[in-house]
Amino acid sequence: MWDMLSWLPENVSTYGGEIDSLFYIIYYITGVAFLLVAFAMIAFVIMFRHREGRRATYLHGNTVIEITWTIVTAVIFVVLAFMSQPLWGRIKQEVPPTDLQVRITAKQFNWEIVYPGPDGKFDTADDLQVDNELHVPVNRAVHVFLASKDVIHSFFLPQLRLKQDAVPGRVIQAWFQATKTGRYEIPCAELCGFGHSGMLGYLTVYSPEEYSKWVKEQWPSR
Amino acid sequence: MMSESAGVHAVHGAHVHHEELGFVRTYVFATDHKMIGRQFLFLGLFMLVIGGLLAMLMRWQLGWPETPVPGMGWVPEPYMFEGIVPPQTYNMLFTMHATIMIFFAVMPIMIGCFGNFLIPLMIGARDMAFPVLNMLSFWSGAVGGVVMLAGFFVPGGHAASGWTAYAPLSASAIYTGVDWGQNLWNISLIIVGASSLMGSINYITTIINMRAPGMTWFRLPLVIWSLFVTAILLLLALPVLTAALAMLLADRMLGTHFFLPAGGGEPLLWQHLFWYFGHPEVYVLVLPAMGVTSDVLSTFSRKPIFGYRAMAMSMISIGFLSWIVWGHHMFLSGMNPALGTAFMMSTMVIAVPSAIKTFNWLGTLWGGSIRLTTPMLNGLAFVSIFVIGGLSGVFMASTPVDIFIHDTYFIVAHFHYVVAGIVFGLFAAVYYWFPKMFGRMMNETLGKIHFVLTFIFFNATFFPMHFLGVAGHMRRIWNPLQYEFLQPLQGMNQFISVSAFLLGLSQILFLVNFFWSLFAGKKAEVNPWHANTLEWAAPSPPPHGNWGEHLPVVHHGPYEYSVPGVEEDYLPQTTPHALPVTAGH
Numbered sequence: 001m002w003d004m005l006s007w008l009p010e011n012v013s014t015y016g017g018e019i020d021s022l023f024y025i026i027y028y029i030t031g032v033a034f035l036l037v038a039f040a041m042i043a044f045v046i047m048f049r050h051r052e053g054r055r056a057t058y059l060h061g062n063t064v065i066e067i068t069w070t071i072v073t074a075v076i077f078v079v080l081a082f083m084s085q086p087l088w089g090r091i092k093q094e095v096p097p098t099d100l101q102v103r104i105t106a107k108q109f110n111w112e113i114v115y116p117g118p119d120g121k122f123d124t125a126d127d128l129q130v131d132n133e134l135h136v137p138v139n140r141a142v143h144v145f146l147a148s149k150d151v152i153h154s155f156f157l158p159q160l161r162l163k164q165d166a167v168p169g170r171v172i173q174a175w176f177q178a179t180k181t182g183r184y185e186i187p188c189a190e191l192c193g194f195g196h197s198g199m200l201g202y203l204t205v206y207s208p209e210e211y212s213k214w215v216k217e218q219w220p221s222r
Numbered sequence: 223m224m225s226e227s228a229g230v231h232a233v234h235g236a237h238v239h240h241e242e243l244g245f246v247r248t249y250v251f252a253t254d255h256k257m258i259g260r261q262f263l264f265l266g267l268f269m270l271v272i273g274g275l276l277a278m279l280m281r282w283q284l285g286w287p288e289t290p291v292p293g294m295g296w297v298p299e300p301y302m303f304e305g306i307v308p309p310q311t312y313n314m315l316f317t318m319h320a321t322i323m324i325f326f327a328v329m330p331i332m333i334g335c336f337g338n339f340l341i342p343l344m345i346g347a348r349d350m351a352f353p354v355l356n357m358l359s360f361w362s363g364a365v366g367g368v369v370m371l372a373g374f375f376v377p378g379g380h381a382a383s384g385w386t387a388y389a390p391l392s393a394s395a396i397y398t399g400v401d402w403g404q405n406l407w408n409i410s411l412i413i414v415g416a417s418s419l420m421g422s423i424n425y426i427t428t429i430i431n432m433r434a435p436g437m438t439w440f441r442l443p444l445v446i447w448s449l450f451v452t453a454i455l456l457l458l459a460l461p462v463l464t465a466a467l468a469m470l471l472a473d474r475m476l477g478t479h480f481f482l483p484a485g486g487g488e489p490l491l492w493q494h495l496f497w498y499f500g501h502p503e504v505y506v507l508v509l510p511a512m513g514v515t516s517d518v519l520s521t522f523s524r525k526p527i528f529g530y531r532a533m534a535m536s537m538i539s540i541g542f543l544s545w546i547v548w549g550h551h552m553f554l555s556g557m558n559p560a561l562g563t564a565f566m567m568s569t570m571v572i573a574v575p576s577a578i579k580t581f582n583w584l585g586t587l588w589g590g591s592i593r594l595t596t597p598m599l600n601g602l603a604f605v606s607i608f609v610i611g612g613l614s615g616v617f618m619a620s621t622p623v624d625i626f627i628h629d630t631y632f633i634v635a636h637f638h639y640v641v642a643g644i645v646f647g648l649f650a651a652v653y654y655w656f657p658k659m660f661g662r663m664m665n666e667t668l669g670k671i672h673f674v675l676t677f678i679f680f681n682a683t684f685f686p687m688h689f690l691g692v693a694g695h696m697r698r699i700w701n702p703l704q705y706e707f708l709q710p711l712q713g714m715n716q717f718i719s720v721s722a723f724l725l726g727l728s729q730i731l732f733l734v735n736f737f738w739s740l741f742a743g744k745k746a747e748v749n750p751w752h753a754n755t756l757e758w759a760a761p762s763p764p765p766h767g768n769w770g771e772h773l774p775v776v777h778h779g780p781y782e783y784s785v786p787g788v789e790e791d792y793l794p795q796t797t798p799h800a801l802p803v804t805a806g807h
Contacts (some may be wrong), residue, residue: 007693009332009707019622026620030613037580037609041602044587045594048523055791056784057589058802061529066578067584073577077570085563088621108397149390152489154554154629158694161267161626167490167556168390169483185707189629189696191384193397195308195467197700 008176012205013160015110018087020161026080095175100132106146106153106166109195111186118219128218132201134186139212141177154190157203163189178205243766251361253353254766258360262334262658263652267736269326272371276319278726283307285700285719296743301379310399313382318374321387321407324507325414328644332510333456334363335420336651337425337449339659343757344443346434346774348767351427359420366414381407384698386398386500394472408471412562415464418456427454434756436776440534441795443755443780444527447534448513451541452596455502455509458545463499466492473599473703493555497548505544508640509537509606511647512579515601517780518650519583522598523590524791526781529582536575536582543572551683553624562621568797572638576612580605591784591791592655594768595751596669601649603677607646611639614688629698632691638684640785645680649673656736657750661763662743665735679725686718752792757781758798 005027011017030064103114103122110131111125136142146155147168153166157176164174186201206214252258263625282291290305300310338356342349350356373380380403383392387407395401433442440738442450469480470492477609479485481492520527529532531604549557549565583605592598614636627633656664695708702708749758756776760768774796782793788800794801 004689004692009694019626022620023623023626026617026623030616032611037584038606040584041587041606044584044590045592045602048587048590048592050524050591050593054591056523056525056591058784058786059528059589060526060527061532061582061585066529066532067580069581070578072573074571074574077573077616078567080616080662081570084566084620084622088559088563088566091625092562093623098700115354141569151397152388152555156629156696157693158626163554163625163628165555169487169489170556174557185705187696187699187705189342191313191388191391191698193391194308194313194382194399195311196313196698198704200705 008179009158011159011161012173012178012182012184013157013162014177014179015087015091016159016161018090020022022084022087025083029076029080072172095143095173096141096177098143098175100136100140101143101145103145103147104134104155104166105187106155106192107149108151108193109188109199111155111188111199111201112149113201115218118215126219131183134201134203135211135214136178136203136205137208138178138181138205141175144176146172146174151192152190153188153192153199156187156189157184158187159184160203165190178203181205181207181210229342236654241446251357251778253357253754255342255350255356256764257352258356259335259337259339262330262338262361262363265360265367266327266329266331266335267733269322269330269367271733273319273322273327274726274729276315276322278723279307280312280315280319280501281719281722283312283700284702285716287703293793300471307700309700310379310382311696313384313398313495314380314400314403316698317381317407319667321370321381321411324385324503324641325411326370328507328641328648329414329418330363331648331653332507332514332644333449333452334360334421336445336510336514336655337421337453337654339755340445341425341449342426342432343658343760343764343768344446344755345429345432345437346756346769346776347428347432348769348773350424351432352424354721356424359417359424362420363414363417366410366417369413370410373403378400379499386496387470387492388496389470389473389487390483390490391488392597393470393481393492395474397448397734405471405474406535407523408467408474412467412471413465414680415460415467419460422456422460425449426457429453433805434773434776437756437795438776440531441776442515442534443513444530444533444537445510445513447511447537448516451537455506455544457614459499459502459506462495463503466495466499467639469495473673486626490552490555490557493552494548497551498545500551501548502541502544504637504640505540507644509540510535511604511644511651512608514651514654515583515604516586517753518597518601518654518782519586519605520783522593522595522601523586524593524783525586525590526779526783527582528588530579530779530781532578533582536578539543539575540572541576543568546574550619550624553621554628559621566619566621570616573612573616576608580609580612595653596664596666596673597650597654597751599670599677600646600653603673604643604646604650605637607643607680610685611643614639621624626694627691629696630691631687631695631697634689635684635687638687641743642680642684649676652736654751655757656739656743657746658760658762658764660743661738662747663746663750664739664743668731668735672728672735675728675731676725679721679728682721683718683725686721690714690718700713749794752780752790754792754794756795759794 105112115128116122148166148168156163160176184203188199295305405495474477479487481487546568550569553562746762776795777798784791
């Protein structure tokens with residue numbers, strides 16, 4: 001309850017755990033920094049409260065202390081940046097290979113989802129298009145090609161720690177790998193009009209067997 | 223009577239250039255910087271109340287979705303349906319809450335009011351460099367305010383695409399159903415942009431050219447440094463916003479396609495232009511509150527500010543760095559992820575001068591003789607609130623963590639700790655300079671009760687929003703109950719709403735104190751806080767021309783408190799005295 005990060009939704013993606021770890025590191029560093037500053041402020045206000053007969057110290061600064069806290073702060077922030085960069089690269093730049101691809105085109109106020117079908121190619125006769133239902137197998141990387149037909153939307157999978165804007169006029173690639181079967185919500189996270197609230201799709205993560213069954217139901221001829 | 227006062231002017235104002243001004247020139251189309259400052263204050267307070275009330279409606283909808291807001295049954299359709307807030311109106315509410323608070327409450331009060339009132343008084347000038355331009359700045363701002371409020375009454379309702387007005391949502395009426403509301407929003411912001419430009423040119427010119435004899439750059443109070451950096455940021459940032467707004471308006475009304483991809487436009491161009499203005503704008507809002515806090519903390523610690531030069535330099539470096547961090551608003555916008563890394567680095571760097579300021583404020587308290595007056599309590603609250611807002615910013619600066627918390631209530635919590643936290647700087651400034659501005663003291667007891675309630679309910683409102691954000695609660699959603707994963711959070715949403723209502727109600731104490739003191743407060747002395755800066759050498763309130771016959775002469779810096787060998791614990795900048803050499807300087 002009082003541990004803020006215990007409010008995180010359950011993580012069910014491969015890189016989600018790493019994001020959460022980084023989240024915790026920053027949480028502890030900033031938490032300690034806050035407690036130190038708050039403690040110092042309260043302590044100073046009490047220690048140095050006005051009392052008759054005592055004058056304030058005539059002091060303009062202290063160069064050594066000022067240089068020290070500048071350098072310490074700078075080092076902490078730069079280290080945080082260097083800790084963040086590799087993970088950012090793995091999520092946004094180094095997409096792992098996979099044969100599972102899906103096109104998701106946002107429109108006011110639905111997610112239009114296109115599966116390439118058994119041939120693995122888009123824009124062929126066996127493409128399957130449905131609204132708001134994304135079906136994937138567990139433990140396999142999935143590539144998502146995000147686009148939009150009208151305004152900017154944002155594809156958000158809270159339990160998979162994935163968020164990516166969908167922008168009209170461009171196709172943006174994202175990826176995720178689910179680690180647990182189940183059904184999860186796909187809200188839109190970018191204001192997209194009067195129906196923004198309630199723009200909602202569903203991600204279903206299947207076990208390998210259930211996934212094969214689902215594929216057979218969709219493409220019975222194969 | 224008439225001849226008597228005229229005689230007094232004849233003696234005192236031989237070459238001060240006094241003329242008897244009529245009612246209109248004194249109170250309406252005034253060119254006196256102090257009257258313009260007061261006008262900005264009243265405009266800002268009026269808009270602060272409206273912006274706050276819009277937030278109350280939002281909090282009702284979030285706490286008790288789709289139930290009638292008590293007492294609001296009279297609002298006609300389609301704005302409300304028997305008191306129920308529909309989604310389109312909800313979008314309008316948060317769009318206008320932010321727009322009004324930023325452009326019509328915080329900016330008019332912190333920059334328009336205190337910039338105008340304080341700059342000539344604190345640097346020892348008789349008025350601004352361009353008094354007529356100053357008048358024009360206020361009145362164009364007021365016209366901008368009227369245009370903005372008019373948007374509530376046009377068919378289709380007011381702008382509903384967020385204060386960030388992301389294109390293409392904002393670029394065509396077909397996406398929102400909002401027609402003239404968004405147009406008037408654009409036009410109004412172009413007008414207030416011009417108003418701020420006129421003000422900033424005036425501030426810069428005045429501070430550079432009109433400082434009293436002896437007022438060197440490093441004898442300026444930090445609040446003047448903050449307003450100087452702010453004015454430069456405004457001068458350079460606003461034309462970018464104005465250009466972007468004009469392009470957006472052209473897309474809406476003239477059929478251009480700057481931001482509409484169907485005609486070859488680029489939606490991300492709007493975001494780049496908007497945040498190129500928008501991030502310096504954050505510092506435009508917060509720097510004056512930092513300046514106010516520095517002055518108030520030094521005065522009521524009876525101690526020189528710790529690290530004066532570091533304080534001035536950190537504001538200047540924040541000013542420079544604020545131009546290269548805008549991309550941290552766009553990590554997930556689809557721009558190249560490599561750019562995200564670059565903007566993360568610059569964002570981590572800008573945290574350093576902010577941290578330096580915090581440490582220097584703590585250093586100022588160390589060894590002081592602290593008086594917990596109402597301005598001081600608000601100044602200390604500003605520091606603690608700013609620390610939370612600054613630290614929560616580190617989470618978003620880290621690109622991978624931002625993937626999860628971007629566009630959630632974590633962001634809402636963060637920017638309210640930074641930008642809404644400015645109200646503590648604002649209250650510190652009002653309580654501190656009210657005696658100089660209106661010649662009367664505000665009531666301390668009422669002020670302290672107001673402070674305590676505001677501080678408690680501010681935190682009770684905004685701190686739990688971090689928790690909502692961590693749980694994944696998106697911002698700008700009308701009804702959280704539409705999502706299964708957000709339903710367990712409803713109790714927290716109701717707690718926040720109740721806190722917000724109490725926060726709003728607590729402000730009645732401030733308004734009562736303000737208006738009661740205006741007419742019936744205790745008469746203020748010339749220097750009621752025993753402060754050093756120049757404005758406290760002028761009468762309360764200062765007359766037209768501020769200084770009588772002779773301009774003040776400045777002998778040393780603004781924070782010479784508790785100087786050894788001086789009987790009093792303060793040493794006004796106008797009092798000559800040899801200063802001892804101290805450690806560190």
